[in-house]
Amino acid sequence: MAPVTLNSITKRWGTFVAVDSISLDIADGEFLVLLGPSGCGKSTTMRMVAGLDEPTSGEVLIGGKVVNDLPPGARDLAMVFQNYGLYPHMTIAQNIGYPLKVARVPKAERERRVREAAERVELAGLLDRKPSALSGGQRQRVALARAIVRTPQLFLMDEPLSNLDAKLRVSMRAQLKHLQRELGTTTIYVTHDQVEAMTMADRVAVMRDGRLQQVGAPLEIYNRPANAFVAGFLGNPSMNLIEVDVSDGRVRHPRFSIEARDVRLSGPAILGQRPEDMSVVNSGEGDFDGEVYTAELLGDSVLVTTRLGDELIAVKADKSISVSMGEKVGFRFGRSALHFFSRETGERIGE
Amino acid sequence: MTKRIRYPLLLCLQLVTATLVLLPFFWMFSVSLKPATEPFAIPAQLWPDNPTLENYILALRPEFQRYFLNSVIVCGATLLITIPLALLAAYSLSRFQFRLLSVFLGAVVLAQFFPAGAMIIPLYKIVRSANLLNTYLGLIIAYITVTLPVAIWMLRGFLLKVPKTLEEAAAVDGASPLRAFFDIVVPLARPGIIATSVFVLIVTWQEFLFALSFTSSKEMRTLPVGMNDYIGQYGIRYGELMASSVMISLPVIAIFFFLQRQFVAGLTAGAVKG
Numbered sequence A: 001m002a003p004v005t006l007n008s009i010t011k012r013w014g015t016f017v018a019v020d021s022i023s024l025d026i027a028d029g030e031f032l033v034l035l036g037p038s039g040c041g042k043s044t045t046m047r048m049v050a051g052l053d054e055p056t057s058g059e060v061l062i063g064g065k066v067v068n069d070l071p072p073g074a075r076d077l078a079m080v081f082q083n084y085g086l087y088p089h090m091t092i093a094q095n096i097g098y099p100l101k102v103a104r105v106p107k108a109e110r111e112r113r114v115r116e117a118a119e120r121v122e123l124a125g126l127l128d129r130k131p132s133a134l135s136g137g138q139r140q141r142v143a144l145a146r147a148i149v150r151t152p153q154l155f156l157m158d159e160p161l162s163n164l165d166a167k168l169r170v171s172m173r174a175q176l177k178h179l180q181r182e183l184g185t186t187t188i189y190v191t192h193d194q195v196e197a198m199t200m201a202d203r204v205a206v207m208r209d210g211r212l213q214q215v216g217a218p219l220e221i222y223n224r225p226a227n228a229f230v231a232g233f234l235g236n237p238s239m240n241l242i243e244v245d246v247s248d249g250r251v252r253h254p255r256f257s258i259e260a261r262d263v264r265l266s267g268p269a270i271l272g273q274r275p276e277d278m279s280v281v282n283s284g285e286g287d288f289d290g291e292v293y294t295a296e297l298l299g300d301s302v303l304v305t306t307r308l309g310d311e312l313i314a315v316k317a318d319k320s321i322s323v324s325m326g327e328k329v330g331f332r333f334g335r336s337a338l339h340f341f342s343r344e345t346g347e348r349i350g351e
Numbered sequence B: 001m002t003k004r005i006r007y008p009l010l011l012c013l014q015l016v017t018a019t020l021v022l023l024p025f026f027w028m029f030s031v032s033l034k035p036a037t038e039p040f041a042i043p044a045q046l047w048p049d050n051p052t053l054e055n056y057i058l059a060l061r062p063e064f065q066r067y068f069l070n071s072v073i074v075c076g077a078t079l080l081i082t083i084p085l086a087l088l089a090a091y092s093l094s095r096f097q098f099r100l101l102s103v104f105l106g107a108v109v110l111a112q113f114f115p116a117g118a119m120i121i122p123l124y125k126i127v128r129s130a131n132l133l134n135t136y137l138g139l140i141i142a143y144i145t146v147t148l149p150v151a152i153w154m155l156r157g158f159l160l161k162v163p164k165t166l167e168e169a170a171a172v173d174g175a176s177p178l179r180a181f182f183d184i185v186v187p188l189a190r191p192g193i194i195a196t197s198v199f200v201l202i203v204t205w206q207e208f209l210f211a212l213s214f215t216s217s218k219e220m221r222t223l224p225v226g227m228n229d230y231i232g233q234y235g236i237r238y239g240e241l242m243a244s245s246v247m248i249s250l251p252v253i254a255i256f257f258f259l260q261r262q263f264v265a266g267l268t269a270g271a272v273k274g
């Protein structure tokens, strides 16, 4: 178990900057999720922690020690790869036991620990099979068993669930989170799936184009996104972002004008509001009227969308509401959950 | 064309091809079983009236055994040196990018277009100045100049197919690069190693020109050169010649038979990725 520190690490491929000066402190035992769209540098960041890629500049510290010059094997960490990285010519038992074999753990102890790890991830009956004879979910668990068999200081997981079908993903998510709690091992987990990030993380670090956007507890990021990108990336359906002008405590848009007295800014801005903070009301009673573009039943609610300028605005309404496409209704902003972002930089402004 | 016409047509074509390819082998076998009086009986007979093994007994002279031993030594040593060297070279060529990579790979292919006859004089001079004429080592080195580039080229195709992630997984699991190479890469490249080995064996086992040029004494001859013994100034002893031909072919045929699945799979895999 160990804290991890990234000290402005940068990775360049030629002139292309894949990871741009990222600094991050990860506490002992913490489950940190690196979240961001594909290609934003998550894997590269993780690979630098693992020692598979060398930072162009900056330091990686594990357990307070700079590990830049240590090979992956000497960093006392285990990694689960996106495509599992199982050795196809070895049995499941040999796969799980390989790190121990390399570390010259005596055979009897090795077998015992392999069995324990396999039991922990419910693989006990499959030890003699080859990886090719297993399903995706089982392979995933073998990769996990191989990671935990050594009880390393640090787990690294690169999109470990992305090759599983939706249902399995949900159950593996729970198992993984539970396992991590139980072992208390510091974990860095890479994903582009914001639901995974929200459900599993102690803290989320959102990345974009190689840069860190925001670090915080899932709810904190959800409630107070640091910029328009984070606001749009977290949450499904994502936050509505509307170009407005603010002056004299009013938010103006060609279609509406609402009071926002405690907003102390003026000039062009982006107004953000999550679909669940808006409501659908009778025509004429809301902040603006609009035709219903679509009304989709989500199960626990109805997602109503309408056109506002070039944008589609989404509103999560109570499932008892009945509106039909083309119908004219009113839309209302929830006054307590308005977000404002700079139009130039996208940074959060106000409050 | 409908299936009903196409199938018999293809079958006929295959039969014709097979006959063309196999007829010389059949003839070789048939002649090897004919008593000394029969090979040129007219009309020519496809199968001897009185098949006999006497040619085989005659062919298994001490010289033949010596040639056989020489062939095994030279081919075995060539194989045992070529494969590990080629494996390491192919590995680095498959994992590291460098500027002259395509030049090197192109040169390997280009070298295959040179007939052996064009290389023999410079090679002869090199072997001679190294004082290695008429030694196993001289012949082995000459063979390696031919087998090594092709083996590298073939093996590289296989090694490219071993996913890099597996080596990274091994590195994280604590294995050194060399350990990962032996534990992960080599086992996964096994079909390719087998295919390449068979290729090296076939090329060297039947090689004639180098073996003839670089050896002078009878004791150093390999099987293909040794066969010359039956071609004398006053006649050719066809029966014994064919009997020893059959015996020379047998090991290659046996190896190919047992490994053919891996060999064919290996060749195509190498071809696609090479």
Ligand SMILES: Nc1ncnc2c1ncn2[C@@H]1O[C@H](COP(=O)(O)OP(=O)(O)O)[C@@H](O)[C@H]1O
Pocket: A013, A018, A036, A037, A038, A039, A040, A041, A042, A043, A044, A045
């Ligand atoms: N070996 C490499 N050479 C050049 N560019 C690379 C290399 N590895 C990754 N990249 C680039 O770096 C960027 C970040 O990649 P990656 O870290 O894999 O993204 P993510 O995991 O967030 O999807 C991508 O644009 C990718 O194309």
Ligand SMILES: [Mg+2]
Pocket: A039, A042, A043, A044, A158
């Ligand atoms: Mg990635």
